Amino acid sequence: KLREQMQNGLLAPGFDETSCLSRYQASAYRKPSSHEPSSYLISKLRRYEEVHKRCGPNTKFYNETLEQLKSGHSGSPTECKYIVWISFSGLGNRILTIASAFLYALLTNRVLLVDPGNDMADLFCEAFPETSWFLPLDFPIKDQFKDFNQKSTECYGNMLKSNLLNTSTESIPAYLYLHLVHDYDDQDKLFFCDQDQSLLKKVPWLMMKTDNYFVPSLFLIPSFEQELSKLFPEKGTVFHHLGRYLMHPSNHVWGLIMRYYQAYLAKADERIGIQIRTFESGTGPFKHVMDQILACTAKEKLLPEVDMRGSYITPSRTPKLKTVLITSLSSGYFEIVRNLYWQHPTVTGDLIGVYQPSHEKHQQTGKQLHNRKAWAEMYLLSLSDVLVTSAWSTFGYVAQGLGGLKPWILYKPDNQTVPDPPCRRVMSMEPCFHAPPFYDCKAKTGIDTGKLVPHVRHCEDISWGLKLVDGICRKRAREGKLRE
Amino acid sequence: KLREQMQNGLLAPGFDETSCLSRYQASAYRKPSSHEPSSYLISKLRRYEEVHKRCGPNTKFYNETLEQLKSGHSGSPTECKYIVWISFSGLGNRILTIASAFLYALLTNRVLLVDPGNDMADLFCEAFPETSWFLPLDFPIKDQFKDFNQKSTECYGNMLKSNLLNTSTESIPAYLYLHLVHDYDDQDKLFFCDQDQSLLKKVPWLMMKTDNYFVPSLFLIPSFEQELSKLFPEKGTVFHHLGRYLMHPSNHVWGLIMRYYQAYLAKADERIGIQIRTFESGTGPFKHVMDQILACTAKEKLLPEVDMRGSYITPSRTPKLKTVLITSLSSGYFEIVRNLYWQHPTVTGDLIGVYQPSHEKHQQTGKQLHNRKAWAEMYLLSLSDVLVTSAWSTFGYVAQGLGGLKPWILYKPDNQTVPDPPCRRVMSMEPCFHAPPFYDCKAKTGIDTGKLVPHVRHCEDISWGLKLVDGICRKRAREGKLRE
Ligand SMILES: Nc1nc2c(ncn2[C@@H]2O[C@H](COP(=O)(O)OP(=O)(O)O)[C@@H](O)[C@H]2O)c(=O)[nH]1
Ligand SMILES: Nc1nc2c(ncn2[C@@H]2O[C@H](COP(=O)(O)OP(=O)(O)O)[C@@H](O)[C@H]2O)c(=O)[nH]1
Numbered sequence: 001k002l003r004e005q006m007q008n009g010l011l012a013p014g015f016d017e018t019s020c021l022s023r024y025q026a027s028a029y030r031k032p033s034s035h036e037p038s039s040y041l042i043s044k045l046r047r048y049e050e051v052h053k054r055c056g057p058n059t060k061f062y063n064e065t066l067e068q069l070k071s072g073h074s075g076s077p078t079e080c081k082y083i084v085w086i087s088f089s090g091l092g093n094r095i096l097t098i099a100s101a102f103l104y105a106l107l108t109n110r111v112l113l114v115d116p117g118n119d120m121a122d123l124f125c126e127a128f129p130e131t132s133w134f135l136p137l138d139f140p141i142k143d144q145f146k147d148f149n150q151k152s153t154e155c156y157g158n159m160l161k162s163n164l165l166n167t168s169t170e171s172i173p174a175y176l177y178l179h180l181v182h183d184y185d186d187q188d189k190l191f192f193c194d195q196d197q198s199l200l201k202k203v204p205w206l207m208m209k210t211d212n213y214f215v216p217s218l219f220l221i222p223s224f225e226q227e228l229s230k231l232f233p234e235k236g237t238v239f240h241h242l243g244r245y246l247m248h249p250s251n252h253v254w255g256l257i258m259r260y261y262q263a264y265l266a267k268a269d270e271r272i273g274i275q276i277r278t279f280e281s282g283t284g285p286f287k288h289v290m291d292q293i294l295a296c297t298a299k300e301k302l303l304p305e306v307d308m309r310g311s312y313i314t315p316s317r318t319p320k321l322k323t324v325l326i327t328s329l330s331s332g333y334f335e336i337v338r339n340l341y342w343q344h345p346t347v348t349g350d351l352i353g354v355y356q357p358s359h360e361k362h363q364q365t366g367k368q369l370h371n372r373k374a375w376a377e378m379y380l381l382s383l384s385d386v387l388v389t390s391a392w393s394t395f396g397y398v399a400q401g402l403g404g405l406k407p408w409i410l411y412k413p414d415n416q417t418v419p420d421p422p423c424r425r426v427m428s429m430e431p432c433f434h435a436p437p438f439y440d441c442k443a444k445t446g447i448d449t450g451k452l453v454p455h456v457r458h459c460e461d462i463s464w465g466l467k468l469v470d471g472i473c474r475k476r477a478r479e480g481k482l483r484e
Numbered sequence: 485k486l487r488e489q490m491q492n493g494l495l496a497p498g499f500d501e502t503s504c505l506s507r508y509q510a511s512a513y514r515k516p517s518s519h520e521p522s523s524y525l526i527s528k529l530r531r532y533e534e535v536h537k538r539c540g541p542n543t544k545f546y547n548e549t550l551e552q553l554k555s556g557h558s559g560s561p562t563e564c565k566y567i568v569w570i571s572f573s574g575l576g577n578r579i580l581t582i583a584s585a586f587l588y589a590l591l592t593n594r595v596l597l598v599d600p601g602n603d604m605a606d607l608f609c610e611a612f613p614e615t616s617w618f619l620p621l622d623f624p625i626k627d628q629f630k631d632f633n634q635k636s637t638e639c640y641g642n643m644l645k646s647n648l649l650n651t652s653t654e655s656i657p658a659y660l661y662l663h664l665v666h667d668y669d670d671q672d673k674l675f676f677c678d679q680d681q682s683l684l685k686k687v688p689w690l691m692m693k694t695d696n697y698f699v700p701s702l703f704l705i706p707s708f709e710q711e712l713s714k715l716f717p718e719k720g721t722v723f724h725h726l727g728r729y730l731m732h733p734s735n736h737v738w739g740l741i742m743r744y745y746q747a748y749l750a751k752a753d754e755r756i757g758i759q760i761r762t763f764e765s766g767t768g769p770f771k772h773v774m775d776q777i778l779a780c781t782a783k784e785k786l787l788p789e790v791d792m793r794g795s796y797i798t799p800s801r802t803p804k805l806k807t808v809l810i811t812s813l814s815s816g817y818f819e820i821v822r823n824l825y826w827q828h829p830t831v832t833g834d835l836i837g838v839y840q841p842s843h844e845k846h847q848q849t850g851k852q853l854h855n856r857k858a859w860a861e862m863y864l865l866s867l868s869d870v871l872v873t874s875a876w877s878t879f880g881y882v883a884q885g886l887g888g889l890k891p892w893i894l895y896k897p898d899n900q901t902v903p904d905p906p907c908r909r910v911m912s913m914e915p916c917f918h919a920p921p922f923y924d925c926k927a928k929t930g931i932d933t934g935k936l937v938p939h940v941r942h943c944e945d946i947s948w949g950l951k952l953v954d955g956i957c958r959k960r961a962r963e964g965k966l967r968e
Contacts (some may be wrong), residue, residue, distance in 0.1 A: 021796055021798065250795075251795040251796050252795040252796075254795070254796050255794075255795045255796035255827075255828075255829060256826060256827065258796060259796075259825070259826055259829065259835065260826060262803070262805070262835050263805065263825070263826075263835040263836060263837040264837055267751045267805075310739075311734075311735040311736040311738070311739045312505055312735050312736075312738050312739035312742060312743075314505065319746070321746075321747065321751075341743070341747070342740060342743055342744060342747075342841065343739075343740065343853070344739075345739060345743065351743065351746050351747040352747060353747040353748055357826065369827070
């Protein structure tokens, strides 16, 4: 029970329970993970927590390292080094990039500090005991965060271009800005090369802005390889474990999650989550998207079919109650599915309740309640038994990873037509890295990074994306590749 | 069990169960009525069923009586006499007027035939065994039904005006049209006088168009008095019993009701129905209406209050799950109430699920699915444990009567302001007769018909309306009168 509550040792003891109810209560609502974290990962996390406590905001070491930042250049090597995650992009993206930055911190012995941005502290609990992971509000160069871009003088790629850095340079800067946003260029991408990592190693402060789950490419950096395989013997569980370890909904968000779950979903025999995200112009509903979803749930037998002619079927056995949780910016899909199962009996006699917590019409980055709802909905989706997600969407990746679920993913429609097949089961529950580098650091040529090792493959939903998969999925992966 | 299924003998045996599942399955979803029908009512119904079988469509007697209609004047007294209910007005109104016409048929030994209109046969089962209550499609003057009005030559009130009828007349017409629509005039209203009833008695075919539950005024006709008090020793149960006896949802509608109930409402510990009907221009939501509803549910402790500042309350006892079923043409009230209980914890820790089956935006008389939904929603409301209804609305009256519920009724707002108090508990579950006559048939003067007998009072929601109440409610009735 307690072991379950602590998620097989993944979670650290030593937190004040009331300050973050979700950390302890979550285990009562989730099926326990069928993927054990490795004991190596667990001890690495415990050691990280020690380091974070020693190096965290307002500690002696922190203040010392901050002096270097203020002075503008690094002096003698510091006890603590930092990676500062800059709040950027949609909430799903942010959750994935925090996990990516954290893994990078684990691999490089850095301390992760999270720029609270507008709402991070409103949405998430502290991740590490007896310290804070939030960057202090008085952090010196905080105001520059939003202006950091490819062209900033402190940008690593830009510095390489201007030849301001080389591996032999004596004067290491006190901080560098790492631009890992989808529009990054070839120089920025050198971040994923071992040579560059050995230079970056010396910089006390790294500031990172990214909207991508870049973990798969970390697995292609030779110097990280051994450590990663000890941390994650099951490769397809990186975000699953790190997400559950790091991302605990704040009490506000936990209230949204629990009240919704208990009032609407708890009593069901089966919970089906359908995450609908379109990248068409306008919010929809679009007919081809609705058709695609229904084609997928019918083909994969995720939802029972209805008898369009029948009026009322007296079920022969006790009917099962299934809930469908739909998340979407539009309420149109929900209305159609709900009415379908209201107006017609299912052929199995099973009962289908259809739910949608919110329909926000459009993405509203930065509004507090809006993002609380978005986080609550990702989490609620993760409590499903069966999950259907939309291509290209980090919102769905978060749900699948936290839930430990391999969803059926809806292919992205072209030309407003229903793809055939409409969806497929994913190879692993890992998120897709949408904008990976295709570069062979040694040979200094382009290369298909999705074909180097068996556990880094192209994604189901984005043919040029990369994702981690487990060995056992190789056969499935090959099948998936037919579509790439 | 069987007795329960037959609603204490109210329902006749001898039906094909599959043709009307609701008749037999309803008892599994409703609490049994706490009001026993009188044995006198039950035997009266059994005798009526015999008569209806003997006189129903396409029987020998029916054909004979039809001959008189075709010939244009009545001949020798016929074995069977009829009251034809003409399909008219909204669905709630229609359900109430069928019950009214049926009671009138019981009192005057007539056979009730129901004009199927556009959708009556789609919405309701047959009411009487081994026969039909629907007027045959080839009924001669069917095409004239929609043109019948106060000025029709066959209109009773109009004939009186033109002196074409008097009690001593020898040539009784084969049919008369009774105009009991809310706009009826003083002559039409003479229907409620004994003298007129003794003339009407002789007419083989009465065609009735009404949008009012005129039962309360039948209780003021001296010649009906004795029979009515035998039929209904509990006066406040007339529509409750007759509605449950007559109005069985068709299998289509039963499917809507059952699927909704089982998927969304069945597992709750308590069900609260809120019927929202506004008579403002536009569909709303209107702020003053929302405020009024919340003021009512708070004041009367029908719903728990929320803690606007709290984020999540770990309940001290097992929380109760309560569902709120909202019916309204607009979805706005639903969204507000649902979000209120999603975004804030209740002070009791109880869980509140909020539901609305449809939001049709505006009344669409005659559309099949639209009226199926309306009927399903009235019925679903009737399955509530606690009911809140809107003033002036027959939709709510039907729900309360079928459910055997005394709702809290929301006063009709004036000038877009919240009335104070916002609502009150009704005196009885009877519908209100919105447009009763105020006439003393003997003295031939105006009179307040709400003050003649203790069991016919003015309504809670319409000061000039009349409704039946039980003796035991006299004190409450007096309290209610303070607002009249
Ligand atoms: N509440 C809610 N918000 C959504 C939904 N889909 C998109 N959004 C909003 O749009 C943003 C999308 O950005 P992100 O989470 O990064 O997901 P992505 O764009 O699908 O990869 C979310 O953070 C929400 O603010 C949804 O289904 N529910
Ligand atoms: N489905 C649905 N229809 C409604 C609702 N309120 C009103 N309507 C429609 O409007 C009509 C109102 O007429 P009626 O039933 O006679 O009720 P009244 O006008 O409130 O007395 C209904 O029959 C429905 O067609 C509602 O809450 N749900």
